[in-house]
Amino acid sequence: MPFSPQPGSAGRSHSRYLAVLAAAVLPLTLAACTDNNAAAASGPIKVSSTNDACTLSTQTTKSGNLTFAIRNEGNQVTEFYLLAEDGLRIIAEVENIGPGLTRNLVVTAPAGKYTTACKPGMQGDGIRAAFEVTESGEKPAVDTNIKALTDKGTAQYLSYVKDQTEQLVAGTKEFATAYAAGDAAKARELYAATRMHWERIEPVAESFGDLDPKLDAREADLAPGEEWTGWHRAEKDLFPPAGFAALTAPEREKLAAQLVADTEDLAARTRTVELTADKLGNGAKELLDEVATGKVTGEEEIWSHTDLWDFQANVDGARIAFENLRPVLEQKNPELATSLDAKFAALQAELKQHARGEGFVYYNELSQDQVQKLASLVDALGEPLSHLTSAVVL
Numbered sequence: 036m037p038f039s040p041q042p043g044s045a046g047r048s049h050s051r052y053l054a055v056l057a058a059a060v061l062p063l064t065l066a067a068c069t070d071n072n073a074a075a076a077s078g079p080i081k082v083s084s085t086n087d088a089c090t091l092s093t094q095t096t097k098s099g100n101l102t103f104a105i106r107n108e109g110n111q112v113t114e115f116y117l118l119a120e121d122g123l124r125i126i127a128e129v130e131n132i133g134p135g136l137t138r139n140l141v142v143t144a145p146a147g148k149y150t151t152a153c154k155p156g157m158q159g160d161g162i163r164a165a166f167e168v169t170e171s172g173e174k175p176a177v178d179t180n181i182k183a184l185t186d187k188g189t190a191q192y193l194s195y196v197k198d199q200t201e202q203l204v205a206g207t208k209e210f211a212t213a214y215a216a217g218d219a220a221k222a223r224e225l226y227a228a229t230r231m232h233w234e235r236i237e238p239v240a241e242s243f244g245d246l247d248p249k250l251d252a253r254e255a256d257l258a259p260g261e262e263w264t265g266w267h268r269a270e271k272d273l274f275p276p277a278g279f280a281a282l283t284a285p286e287r288e289k290l291a292a293q294l295v296a297d298t299e300d301l302a303a304r305t306r307t308v309e310l311t312a313d314k315l316g317n318g319a320k321e322l323l324d325e326v327a328t329g330k331v332t333g334e335e336e337i338w339s340h341t342d343l344w345d346f347q348a349n350v351d352g353a354r355i356a357f358e359n360l361r362p363v364l365e366q367k368n369p370e371l372a373t374s375l376d377a378k379f380a381a382l383q384a385e386l387k388q389h390a391r392g393e394g395f396v397y398y399n400e401l402s403q404d405q406v407q408k409l410a411s412l413v414d415a416l417g418e419p420l421s422h423l424t425s426a427v428v429l
């Protein structure tokens with residue numbers, strides 16, 4: 036789910052027009068989620084997203100756990116972002132808010148300057164405004180047991196990210212070597228399995244705003260004249276549509292070298308990333324939104340049709356984040372933990388129906404009924420998952 040918030044860019048590098056179309060035919064009726072317990076001391080910050088405005092009930096607040104209640108009062112699907120002051124780094128986001136729905140976003144925010152953005156239609160840079168968090172001076176009451184469990188969970192997820200990036204770097208090098216050497220058969224064989232390491236940790240990669248589009252941009256989402264790099268350019272060359280002019284050997288070498296360099300850059304940057312419980316909880320939901328808007332619709336891999344590998348990887352990443360937060364959730368909301376267990380299991384069981392060998396069937400082999408069944412299980416998991424952060428943090 037690349038997000039490229041730089042001015043002048045095409046915004047998300049995944050085609051959102053298609054996502055909106057697909058959402059119209061699939062039962063992706065993501066339910067309105069309002070967490071009653073989220074109405075903390077000062078109450079949530081209300082955000083109204085219309086077709087041409089993004090109105091917050093306040094432009095400034097005090098540090099601590101913030102709850103944004105985003106109501107979509109327009110007629111297009113919308114998104115809301117809290118960005119760092121540079122407008123590049125994503126602090127937290129909530130996607131896929133249908134017209135008439137309200138979704139809550141809980142984020143632990145220290146004092147500082149931020150940028151908010153609504154993205155009606157999920158296109159472009161969004162409607163942006165400055166937002167300021169002032170020092171409250173109050174340390175939230177800390178339950179040492181909860182804090183220890185939370186620290187353990189975030190440390191475990193950091194180890195997971197480290198392990199996945201190591202496998203991603205090694206796999207990308209192998210893929211790039213085969214691809215640059217013109218060994219298309221080997222490159223095709225490595226493509227989907229290697230990308231799984233990327234898709235598992237995509238929200239972490241996304242927090243470095245520039246790397247996600249460089250590595251994962253899809254052709255449909257490029258701005259005119261924007262250079263196309265990353266996995267999907269190689270995908271088109273390896274699984275070419277009729278009439279496609281293959282890349283030349285020097286073009287392949289250049290693309291392969293860039294892919295390796297950007298992946299190594301990503302791995303290096305993840306070494307210093309700081310994870311918190313809200314980032315894990317929101318990241319899990321973002322991964323599932325990725326599935327709902329890109330993978331279940333077959334848009335991510337339009338030439339290779341290996342969408343189910345990405346689907347599985349996004350679900351893996353979301354499940355690991357949930358499991359790392361599970362001991363905290365057990366203390367705070369055991370019913371939600373039980374519900375999430377059951378819904379992850381149901382989705383995983385259905386996905387397993389489509390396994391073939393070490394991988395999966397191709398997306399274009401799925402029947403419309405099979406796609407709808409997967410979509411409704413994603414939907415069923417998305418609802419309780421959207422309550423994970425507030426349950427753990429507040």
Ligand SMILES: [Cu+2]
Pocket residue numbers: 036037237251335
């Ligand atoms: Cu992606």
